[in-house]
Amino acid sequence: MHRAVRRFINIFKRRSEKDKRLITAIKTIVGSKPFNLELYRLAIKHSSVAKHNSQGLKESNERLEYLGDAVLGAAVADYLFKTFPFKEEGFLTEIRSRIVNRESLNNIGKRIGLNQVVEYDQKKKSKLSHKSLYGDTLEAIVGAVYLDKGYSYCKHFIIDKLIIPYLNIDEVIKSNPNYKSKIIEWSQKENKDVKFEIISVKNEKHHREFTAQVFVDNEPLGKGFGHSKKKAEQDAAQKSCELLDLD
Amino acid sequence: MHRAVRRFINIFKRRSEKDKRLITAIKTIVGSKPFNLELYRLAIKHSSVAKHNSQGLKESNERLEYLGDAVLGAAVADYLFKTFPFKEEGFLTEIRSRIVNRESLNNIGKRIGLNQVVEYDQKKKSKLSHKSLYGDTLEAIVGAVYLDKGYSYCKHFIIDKLIIPYLNIDEVIKSNPNYKSKIIEWSQKENKDVKFEIISVKNEKHHREFTAQVFVDNEPLGKGFGHSKKKAEQDAAQKSCELLDLD
Structure with a gap:
């Protein structure tokens, strides 16, 4: 076989191996196969490894993170609204901000294994892992799930796969009194x-x-x-x- | 007829007149009849006229406002995400905050006629109307629509009945008052x-x-x-x- 053809086949194989791993990871994290894999490829791409596209837009997970952050806020607001029918708005707002804060999301992101899938510049690791690499990626994945499967599916993903398994709401309430x-x-x-x-x-x-x-x-x-x-x-x-x- | 019976009938008539007016108003504002009228009765009740229920909770629109605020954030985030496919996250965040800020929501609330339906303590009017009475009520109505008709309907309500008719996005982008x-x-x-x-x-x-x-x-x-x-x-x-x- 011509060397160039072989190289092409190898690139293709590697790419499809990587996609297979991503599909498996998303299936584990989200609970079902992606419809549009492209969204998840983007969701795991930290801006430190992103390239600019022909429109001059950086192809990183930041736009999905912006969307996911808003959807996460709505889903958690809904969950708390229904879980605490006799609590005032101030309580709900306070508990929500404790659930969706950077530290808490970063912890959940780590625990669901986002460190296995996120793509970032390894040289900047110590800086990034300190802060919000996993929490930001988690928000981007929420954004991808929302676009891929709709609000209702995404809300159940957030509550049943992220919040309930990894946060003890009673402890969140007790912890950190003001x-x-x-x-x-x-x-x-x-x-x-x-x-x-x-x-x-x-x-x-x-x-x-x-x-x-x-x-x-x-x-x-x-x-x-x-x-x-x-x-x-x-x-x-x-x-x-x-x-x-x-x- | 016994006087007590007549009084009861009158109260009932007045109540049902008020409900009819509310149903008509919601139909005009939201685009379809309420399924659960109770949600909208609550959405138009400012805390200045709210009573405490048997669980000690103040029955005002504040909980719905908390929920509506979050849903509004998600719907507008989605709309801008799709309207501006080549804009970075910073731009989207900035434009969203200009759309959902207090002043802008208060204006939309006034223009869709919430002054006709909101219930509040008239004595406190000058204070309240200055600030965010209509914007807060608008958010509460968004919360009610979300619970009554689901996210997808609510998103279309927000974009097609509130944002597009009352905000010129191009002007929102250009405007940056000093x-x-x-x-x-x-x-x-x-x-x-x-x-x-x-x-x-x-x-x-x-x-x-x-x-x-x-x-x-x-x-x-x-x-x-x-x-x-x-x-x-x-x-x-x-x-x-x-x-x-x-x-």
């Missing part, structure tokens, strides 16, 4: 002034560390730390709750 | 000091996220976020315009 609002409630009852201040920011390699301090009537109370201002403030509030014996 | 200069103009007229400050910078995956804060006479007003200092300031200025009811 200490900041607890402190604020307490201060109003006790007629005290409360301030939350970021007193320092440290630049680390891949993130920043914030230090927050709670002041009650201008006296320092709990001090807290975190990668974001919000987390540092929560931590400071939690420590203040402990110091004040609020539970 | 909120910062609006705030500065206002401050000069009102003789106030205005400052724009970047209060934090967070390192994200491929970019930084800046947080800007507008101060008026040293009091914090709107806070905004963005990938650049300029965008964060614009966002903070826009939020300040909303808070100040400048349009």
Whole structure:
């Protein structure tokens, strides 16, 4: 056989092997075979390995991630609305944001094995895996499932294959009470002034560390730390709750 | 007829008159008769006139608004995804946020005639109508349509009855009002000091996220976020315009 023909056949074989693996992975993750494989090929392509197409658009999973993020929000909103018929809007909003936050999605993405399928620039691995590589890919897959199989199928995929198996809603509710609002409630009852201040920011390699301090009537109370201002403030509030014996 | 019986009949008649009007209004707005009228009765009930039920839950449209907000986000995300196949995620996100923002929804809500159906405490009208009474009710109606007729019907309702007739997408894209200069103009007229400050910078995956804060006479007003200092300031200025009811 001519060498060029053989090379072509080899490329074709490799490609179809890769597609077969992807079809198997999607079947395992989503619960049924893809109709339009192209959507899933795109969903696993991180922008670090994406090329620009003839229209100048980067062919990465970012557009699907945008779509998936919105569909995920609607499906989880629906699920919580029906699961908690006697809870107010504020509760539903808070629990939803705990479910669809970056950390939580990244964990689910890892646990369903997206590390086996996602395509990204290996050289940038340490940076990416720190952050939201798997969560972003998970959102892109949700976007692909939505386009491939419709909203209803996608909603069941989200609830039955992602949320229920990997998140304990009771624990999500219990975990992470909002200490900041607890402190604020307490201060109003006790007629005290409360301030939350970021007193320092440290630049680390891949993130920043914030230090927050709670002041009650201008006296320092709990001090807290975190990668974001919000987390540092929560931590400071939690420590203040402990110091004040609020539970 | 016994007076109590007559009174009962009158109450019943009034109620059914009100229901008839609501059915007609929903048919006009949504395009078909409600299956479950109860959902729409709830959707038009602002919390200012809501009562607590036996489970202690306030029977207002706030839960439906939470649900409708999420469904609206998904439907608009889908619409823009398909309308702009060669635009990047950043563009889609930006245009979506211009479409589903409070001001825009409030305008659509007014224009489809929600002022005719919404139930609220008249004494609080001037406060409420300024802000988001119609936009919130619109979201609640979207939530009701979603539960009553399913996602697919609801998506068509959103796109064909709310977005396309009342928003010119080309103009939404072109329009990018300069909120910062609006705030500065206002401050000069009102003789106030205005400052724009970047209060934090967070390192994200491929970019930084800046947080800007507008101060008026040293009091914090709107806070905004963005990938650049300029965008964060614009966002903070826009939020300040909303808070100040400048349009």
